[in-house]
Amino acid sequence: MTASTLGRLFIDGALLAFLVGVAVQGARIRRNTSGSSLTIAIVGLASTFAAVVVMQVALLTHNFDLAYVAENNATFTPTIYSMTGMWSALEGSILLWALLLASLLVVVIIRYRHDVADRVVQWATLVFFAVAAFFVGLMAGPADPFVPNLIHSSQGAGPNALLQNNPLVAAHPPLLYAGFVGFTVPFVFAVAMLITGRVDERWPIRLRQWTVLAWGILSVGIVLGAWWSYQVLGWGGFWGWDPVENAALLPWLTATAYVHSIIVQDRRGLFRVWNLSLAIATFALTILGTFFTRSGVLQSVHAFSSSTLGPILIAFFAITVGGGTALIAWRGDRLRSPVGVDAALSREGLFVANNILFVGFAIVVLVGTAFPLLYEAINGGQVTVGAPYFSKVSVPVGALLLSLMALAPLAGWRKTDRHVLWSRVRTSAWFALAVVVVTWLAGIHRPALLLAYFLAAAAAGSALRTLSGSVRSARQRGDHWLRGLLGPTAGGMVVHLGVVMLSLGIISSTTLATKTEVALAEGQSTVVAGERITYLGLRDVHSELRDATELSVRVNGQSPLHPAITTFHGRDGQTVGTPAISSNF
Incomplete structure (x- = not known):
């Protein structure tokens, strides 16, 4: 059996399972009976996972009988980028989305297995099955990842150059998709609450953990994407x-x-x-x-x-x-x-x-x-x-x-009371003012930048004050002080501190950047923004995957940095610039 036939068989099996799930849940709601749909969901997940396995095997073995593999893989593509090729294009991305959605459906059914008689859970499960059927149905129709290749290909086109230039391709897209898929849970329960009229506080509060989890995963995915963008010359920085x-x-x-x-x-x-x-x-x-x-x-x-x-x-x-x-x-x-x-x-x-x-x-x-x-x-x-x-x-x-x-x-x-609030904010304000003074003494005098540092420091001071209060409360209860750093309030303040650090990085990198062009002969140096840069030479690097021209530069006598211009084989020789980044605290 060909990979195309096998993959389509598993996609059809997953679609059938999720449609059966919709029908079974609908019948239970109509008859006012209860029961678990876990077996149906597991069948759907197993079929989707099997389709993913077929695709991964085809990518790793360079099976160009599949059009998707021929268009997004090549014989010279490294293993990691062969694997990530599954989400390098439209159809494979939908396949990954469906896998994450099917996995989450099983987790949700297991999580609320003791509430199968609850009408909210019954309706939420039905809507979840419908969403899963929609995404799998896309692959059974216009986004089929298992279309056979009608044009013979002995080498393959390879992935887009940007998708084989940085290993973050293995983390950034899956985390984005996982975050997106995670928001399905609060959605299906919101719909279920509205259908049943159960709109009190019980279910929204129980679902907060799902939203926070999806939000956290999506946040990490976005930050990794910004980091990835920062490492690609000519893309425009982190955003x-x-x-x-x-x-x-x-x-x-x-x-x-x-x-x-x-x-x-x-x-x-x-x-x-x-x-x-x-x-x-x-x-x-x-x-x-x-x-x-x-x-x-x-x-x-x-x-x-x-x-x-x-x-x-x-x-x-x-x-x-x-x-x-x-x-x-x-x-x-x-x-x-x-x-x-x-x-x-x-x-x-x-x-x-x-x-x-x-x-x-x-x-x-x-x-x-x-x-x-x-x-x-x-x-x-x-x-x-x-x-x-x-x-x-x-x-x-x-x-x-x-x-x-x-x-x-x-x-x-x-x-x-505003006087009470000021008494609480005062310490943070003095701390922020001290940060501004230190920044001024360091030579940064732009009013807008000083204001931004003041606000960031005040936000950090507020978070630290709240965390210290949580630690004190834990000690007064006789608990270990680390207990004060647990819980939603403390967790929120830790996130606030992370946002402050991210804000400082964004503010500083966008306002304090220096751009210039200089012409240097090998061995010559120049000073840019107080940094001595020495041009050490360049070299050509050739491999089966790419041809690159690498520069070698030294900043302030430290280890050499190697920015490069790289042309990848396949796809008409796409070229990508990669900057050299030297970062520290």
Whole structure:
């Protein structure tokens, strides 16, 4: 049996299993009976996993009888990039997505196996099976990864040069997909709660861990992607506001808003409509991001070639948004919170401001990303929206978010007297002022940069004060002090510290960078921004995979650095520039 036949057989088996899951769950709900669908989900997962194995074996053995392998692999492709070739193009990426989705479905069913009689769990399982069937169905139709190769190929084209130039290709895309898939859990339960009318605080609070997990995985994926971009010369640094970068950022922004607002629902019973809307919107934005990435409608170095997936994905997005909106409108009478925000100067009031900023910025990014597509559809012409548009908004939003990070953790619930809040913030403010003074003495005098450092230091001071309070409370209870660093509050403050460090890196690298061009003969030196750079020469490097020209430069007498221009064999000789990076604390 050929790899094409075997792979399609497993895809069809997975699709059949997930459709059976939808039918069985629907019958149970209709008959008001209960039971576990674990066996059906495991069959779907096993079939999907088997399809992945077939694809990986074909890639590792360079089986060019599959068109996907011939287009994204070559006899000279290293093993690691042969394996990652599965998500180097459209069809293989959908296969990886389906595997992650099937795995998560099994985990969710096992996690709530004792709640199979709960109508919320029953409906959530049905919707989850339907989502899994949709993605597997894409492979049974327009995104078939097992199409046979009708053109003989003895060598293969190889992956895109950018996808075999850095080992982060093994981590960045899978983490992004895992984060996207993780948001399916809060989505299916939000839909289930709305269908059943069970919109109290029990299920949203139980689901917070799933959202935090998906948000954390997506955050790591985005950071690794930024790190990868930083290591590719000519790409634009760690973030270029590329349409597909933005597609990953959009659900992250709404999920970040949700992670914060669900805390208020847990504590005060507020934001029921808002939180359900955010859960649905976050999942919908993962579908929209998939549309941007895999339909070919937007120009991007990340985007895959044009395909027939576009109309299908946009229809699924419309159904998700339209259906979610209709359910919220239907259950509007049950979604009213029993209380409201008592004062703007309170923790929940500041959380409202936090959510407005995140969701507002998501709208700005969405408009800027989709505008070229809308403009072309309406006027027939082409227009681009570049980094200046996004930067004009991201800078003030970042400053306001750092301000909220400095205030919100120290504010009380319901209402906070401004004098009491100042007494709590005062230490952080003095610490931030000291940081500004040290920065000034170090020779940095730009007002905007000093303000940014002040806000970042104030946010760090607030997080450290909250962590120290948690440690003190643990000691007073007789627990080990490390117990004070556990729990959602302390975890949130650790994340805040990470955001502060990331902000400082972004602020410094974008404002203190020096760019210049110099011409040096071998052995000559020059000074750039106080750094002595010596040109040591260049050499040509040839291998079966690539041809490269490497420079050798020494900075301040340290070990040589080797920036390179590399031309990869296959795909008409794509060329990639790789900078040399010297980094330390």
